[in-house]
Amino acid sequence: xxxxxxxxxxxxxxxxxxxxxxxxxxxxxxxxxxxxxxxxxxxxxxxxxxxxxxxxxxxxxxxxxxxxxxxxxxxxxxxxxxxxxxxxxxxxxxxxxxxxxxxxxxxxxxxxxxxxxxxxxxxxxxxxxxxxxxxxxxxxxxxxxxxxxxxxxxxxxxxxxxxxxxxxxxxxxxxxxxxxxxxxxxxxxxxxxxxxxxxxxxxxxxxxxxxxxxxxxxxxxxxxxxxxxxxxxxxxxxxxxxxxxxxxxxx
Numbered sequence: 520x521x522x523x524x525x526x527x528x529x530x531x532x533x534x535x536x537x538x539x540x541x542x543x544x545x546x547x548x549x550x551x552x553x554x555x556x557x558x559x560x561x562x563x564x565x566x567x568x569x570x571x572x573x574x575x576x577x578x579x580x581x582x583x584x585x586x587x588x589x590x591x592x593x594x595x596x597x598x599x600x601x602x603x604x605x606x607x608x609x610x611x612x613x614x615x616x617x618x619x620x621x622x623x624x625x626x627x628x629x630x631x632x633x634x635x636x637x638x639x640x641x642x643x644x645x646x647x648x649x650x651x652x653x654x655x656x657x658x659x660x661x662x663x664x665x666x667x668x669x670x671x672x673x674x675x676x677x678x679x680x681x682x683x684x685x686x687x688x689x690x691x692x693x694x695x696x697x698x699x700x701x702x703x704x705x706x707x708x709x710x711x712x713x714x715x716x717x718x719x720x721x722x723x724x725x726x727x728x729x730x731x732x733x734x735x736x737x738x739x740x741x742x743x744x745x746x747x748x749x750x751x752x753x754x755x756x757x758x759x760x761x762x763x764x765x766x767x768x769x770x
Contacts, residue, residue, distance in 0.1 A: 552634030553663060555626045559612055562587045563601055563686075583767060586612075588688045595627055599645065602637055602654065602746075604683035604694075607667035613654060615639040623657075634659055642711055646689060647764060650718050651743045653709055658748045658758070665748035668760050671699035677731035685744065685764065694744055694762035697737055698729035701752045708745065708759045715739050725761055737763050 564585045586601045591612055600613040612627050614636050622636040640653040656665030670676040683694040702708045713721060719739040726737065737743060742764045750756040 601686040693765040697735035698761040
């Protein structure tokens with residue numbers, strides 16, 4: 520029976536080695552994605568808090584982050600925006616491709632990676648001019664990309680961070696979140712074609728699903744952005760976070 524024991528041991532060793540290799544591959548890929556997007560952060564500048572003495576000398580140039588889109592375009596001409604949500608890991612350039620598949624597994628640099636990119640639905644018009652624009656991103660186990668959207672399942676987190684920033688080449692916008700919830704893929708959360716009446720009804724519908732309570736009341740003449748990512752709540756589940764786009768004074 521020694522031969523059988525040796526065969527079993529050999530099989531177990533092979534299984535362990537294969538598993539270790541797969542785990543190493545996943546961790547290496549995660550690290551590559553993290554490093555790539557950390558490098559991208561050099562293209563966004565945040566306001567510097569000044570002391571009262573400094574305030575008397577010079578007013579800050581902007582109270583909002585500023586993005587170097589010219590440099591980003593040299594890396595990837597598909598860049599359309601930068602999305603930043605304070606107190607989360609969401610701090611990424613946003614692209615828009617010719618379909619919704621290309622950037623699922625490609626970084627902003629177009630290098631293949633399971634982290635993918637944050638990208639706008641290819642069916643949306645440029646400039647976030649549609650009544651409803653959808654932005655997709657993966658929910659990664661290392662807390663990157665859109666993983667932190669699920670924090671909005673908690674009312675206390677929404678109360679802490681009710682807005683995000685959508686920075687574009689044409690202007691700086693606040694995203695006022697008004698609804699967040701887990702949804703199956705067959706609901707109307709991703710609808711893009713509306714009449715004015717159907718858009719108003721849609722807004723009322725999605726606000727009523729929210730897992731947090733918001734005082735933001737979207738109107739039929741508002742523009743809405745939906746951030747969409749996967750959820751482990753059930754098969755084919757998604758977490759969606761809806762926001763009204765509000766221009767800032769620096770637009």
